Amino acid sequence: MSRQPRYDVLFEPVKIGPVTAPNRFYAVPHASGMTNAMPRMRAGFRGMKAEGGWGVVCTGYVSVHPTADDSPLPYATLWDENDIRSHAMMTEAVHRHGSLAGIELWHGGGSVSNKTSRLPPLSPSGLSWMPTHVGFMGNQRSKAMDRRDIRDLLRWQAEAAHKAKSAGFDIVYVYAGMGYLPYEFLLPEWNRRTDAYGGAVANRVRLVRELIDVTKDAIGDTCAVALRISLEELRGRASERCASEAHEVVELLADAPDLWDVKMDSSPTDCAPSRFTPEGSHEPIIDFVKKITAKPVVGVGRFTSPDAMVSQIKRGVLDLIGGARPSIADPFLPRKIDEGREQDIRECIGCNICISSWHDGVPVRCTQNPTAGEEWRRDWHPERVAAAGGDATVLVVGGGPAGLECALTLARRGYQVSLAEAAEAFGGRLRFETTLPGLNGWGRVLDWRLGQLRRLGNVTLYAGNELSVDDILGLEHRRVVIATGARWTRMLYSDLELPVGLAEGANVFTPDDVAAGARIDGPIVLFDFDNYYMGGALAQRLAQSGARVTYVTPAGHASAWTIMTNEQPQVHRALAQAGVDLHTLSRLKGFGDGAATIANLFTGEERRLPCRSLVIVGARTARDELYRALVARSEEAAAAGIVSVDRIGDSLVPGAIVHAVYGGHRFARELDLPPGLPIYRRDAPVVDVDPLSYLNGLEESLP
Ligand code: ADP
Numbered sequence: 001m002s003r004q005p006r007y008d009v010l011f012e013p014v015k016i017g018p019v020t021a022p023n024r025f026y027a028v029p030h031a032s033g034m035t036n037a038m039p040r041m042r043a044g045f046r047g048m049k050a051e052g053g054w055g056v057v058c059t060g061y062v063s064v065h066p067t068a069d070d071s072p073l074p075y076a077t078l079w080d081e082n083d084i085r086s087h088a089m090m091t092e093a094v095h096r097h098g099s100l101a102g103i104e105l106w107h108g109g110g111s112v113s114n115k116t117s118r119l120p121p122l123s124p125s126g127l128s129w130m131p132t133h134v135g136f137m138g139n140q141r142s143k144a145m146d147r148r149d150i151r152d153l154l155r156w157q158a159e160a161a162h163k164a165k166s167a168g169f170d171i172v173y174v175y176a177g178m179g180y181l182p183y184e185f186l187l188p189e190w191n192r193r194t195d196a197y198g199g200a201v202a203n204r205v206r207l208v209r210e211l212i213d214v215t216k217d218a219i220g221d222t223c224a225v226a227l228r229i230s231l232e233e234l235r236g237r238a239s240e241r242c243a244s245e246a247h248e249v250v251e252l253l254a255d256a257p258d259l260w261d262v263k264m265d266s267s268p269t270d271c272a273p274s275r276f277t278p279e280g281s282h283e284p285i286i287d288f289v290k291k292i293t294a295k296p297v298v299g300v301g302r303f304t305s306p307d308a309m310v311s312q313i314k315r316g317v318l319d320l321i322g323g324a325r326p327s328i329a330d331p332f333l334p335r336k337i338d339e340g341r342e343q344d345i346r347e348c349i350g351c352n353i354c355i356s357s358w359h360d361g362v363p364v365r366c367t368q369n370p371t372a373g374e375e376w377r378r379d380w381h382p383e384r385v386a387a388a389g390g391d392a393t394v395l396v397v398g399g400g401p402a403g404l405e406c407a408l409t410l411a412r413r414g415y416q417v418s419l420a421e422a423a424e425a426f427g428g429r430l431r432f433e434t435t436l437p438g439l440n441g442w443g444r445v446l447d448w449r450l451g452q453l454r455r456l457g458n459v460t461l462y463a464g465n466e467l468s469v470d471d472i473l474g475l476e477h478r479r480v481v482i483a484t485g486a487r488w489t490r491m492l493y494s495d496l497e498l499p500v501g502l503a504e505g506a507n508v509f510t511p512d513d514v515a516a517g518a519r520i521d522g523p524i525v526l527f528d529f530d531n532y533y534m535g536g537a538l539a540q541r542l543a544q545s546g547a548r549v550t551y552v553t554p555a556g557h558a559s560a561w562t563i564m565t566n567e568q569p570q571v572h573r574a575l576a577q578a579g580v581d582l583h584t585l586s587r588l589k590g591f592g593d594g595a596a597t598i599a600n601l602f603t604g605e606e607r608r609l610p611c612r613s614l615v616i617v618g619a620r621t622a623r624d625e626l627y628r629a630l631v632a633r634s635e636e637a638a639a640a641g642i643v644s645v646d647r648i649g650d651s652l653v654p655g656a657i658v659h660a661v662y663g664g665h666r667f668a669r670e671l672d673l674p675p676g677l678p679i680y681r682r683d684a685p686v687v688d689v690d691p692l693s694y695l696n697g698l699e700e701s702l703p
């Protein structure tokens with residue numbers, strides 16, 4: 001197949017200062033959770049995007065100096081020779097495929113606490129960026145930068161730019177976004193300086209301009225210098241000279257960088273979840289930039305459709321199509337468009353599990369792409385799988401995310417696969433969950449896999465087939481994989497977090513009951529200690545259907561874990577809009593006689609809430625009866641020619657969809673591996689140069 005002519009524009013080269021991007025696909029800087037302690041994993045992850053056709057592939061944020069220490073979050077460094085060698089692995093991996101490598105040099109300013117380096121954080125006026133992410137907060141605030149600090153910062157940027165060039169980077173960033181140091185200079189709330197760096201907009205942009213200038217002086221002859229800037233807040237501010245302060249800033253710096261990389265200001269708006277924000281949400285903020293500057297502009301919008309991308313170019317919004325999440329979910333997105341295989345694109349679902357990995361401080365995970373982060377350490381390629389290690393036929397029981405992914409990967413490997421699903425439609429938990437408010441887009445997990453499975457000749461799909469042990473024994477498959485999911489329970493926990501037994505009663509429900517269409521009469525109390533999306537989304541849906549709903553949780557927020565996926569602030573907004581009453585820090589004490597009793601976690605103060613139906617969104621347990629029954633009849637199974645019976649996904653360990661997809665994929669990859677192999681390769685930092693030799697240089701550069 002060949003490329004559709006209407007997408008040709010996406011494959012035009014774009015000149016960026018002294019370098020040229022081979023096409024318009026630009027994998028923008030984004031966190032990967034891979035620090036300099038994991039240079040080979042990082043190179044494998046970024047290099048895969050280049051192999052998949054992204055013309056530019058960038059790092060995540062890379063600290064220029066120990067005063068920018070974001071620990072415990074997983075940030076990268078470019079402080080010394082070992083760091084140069086560490087990053088050089090990535091640039092080599094990217095260049096191997098003809099792409100450009102970009103590096104996002106970063107100083108966190110007053111947003112970091114320097115928990116490891118223990119140096120004073122720096123900021124324009126001694127006012128720190130107060131993280132609302134409570135778990136990340138430090139209690140060390142920042143020092144107001146004096147002129148010497150500013151000179152030092154400019155020197156650190158220039159030195160880091162030299163190192164970046166030595167490491168082989170083609171595009172070097174100045175990063176003035178998302179609460180970090182240069183951004184703090186742009187906003188008068190943080191920047192209360194009365195010198196040449198504070199006051200009027202022209203003064204507030206001075207530091208950014210100087211950072212660009214020193215970077216250009218350092219490496220601008222051979223490397224492009226990009227400015228990454230957040231424009232959301234500035235766009236909302238009136239300017240005497242221009243349409244907004246954002247316009248004024250862009251006008252003042254119009255030709256300073258070789259490339260504008262434009263974005264939003266906070267993680268929940270920049271990396272917005274699909275549950276609350278549609279694709280292309282940055283456009284109303286950044287649409288003006290190209291009208292002011294003649295330099296190329298890159299921006300993002302969770303674009304996965306080539307038509308939407310072409311529209312951005314044709315309408316003069318962007319020159320380069322930035323992708324962070326779409327490039328994680330499908331590193332081969334550009335290649336697939338180039339080869340006329342748009343239907344094969346594994347579209348990002350906007351669940352933000354990837355961003356939760358960064359918040360967790362671990363290598364990136366992706367719901368749609370189980371190979372993300374595993375390119376080097378497990379040698380998993382997103383588009384290639386090893387041929388089947390035998391001619392076994394495999395029966396996969398259960399067509400949820402785990403079963404679908406497992407069946408697909410086994411079939412891609414060449415196994416003869418049957419996938420049986422009890423329900424009339426495939427999808428497992430997705431069948432119900434995609435009907436919850438905002439979660440329709442998650443259906444891509446099912447749609448992509450089913451679409452791929454239907455095109456393979458060696459798969460038979462049986463929907464509407466609830467299999468028993470006898471059925472399985474009679475089906476003549478060599479291997480059986482159970483993917484029968486999990487169920488929600490009515491289990492309650494004590495104040496000491498001990499599981500204390502099930503909530504009894506006719507009007508006690510779980511999400512499974514709601515999914516099955518049970519009548520849930522109001523007033524409803526929904527008690528959520530699962531803390532991910534289900535409780536909040538279900539409360540929203542029940543309230544929207546007209547019932548009076550009270551949401552109760554022992555956590556401090558509704559859907560507390562969704563802080564990790566950037567959804568949490570909007571969960572509260574959605575619950576308020578739906579008219580849901582909220583009781584946090586509360587435990588359920590009892591239910592009966594038309595009321596539920598809850599108690600404050602700390603004071604024990606009790607409160608009675610009107611309640612005809614109690615919905616418990618708490619613990620899940622594996623639906624593994626079929627597995628256990630089969631294992632109990634293993635002699636009969638062996639006699640029937642079955643050589644293995646295994647469990648995957650929620651029927652093995654209940655988890656989020658990302659875990660089920662990953663579990664299904666891993667099982668299919670490893671089905672025929674010999675036992676005893678190492679689980680995966682362990683990465684290690686580059687230490688070619690004795691760390692002690694840095695001591696003198698480091699001491700000199702300390703403030
Ligand atoms: P996971 O997330 O692990 O994929 P799900 O709960 O999403 O789990 O999906 C499990 C699927 O297994 C459900 O669609 C369910 O209908 C199906 N299932 C459960 N038991 C059987 C069975 N005996 N035969 C066929 N399908 C089954």
Ligand code: SF4
Nearest residue numbers: 348349351352354366
């Ligand atoms: Fe997209 Fe979710 Fe994958 Fe992130 S984890 S890239 S949001 S599908």
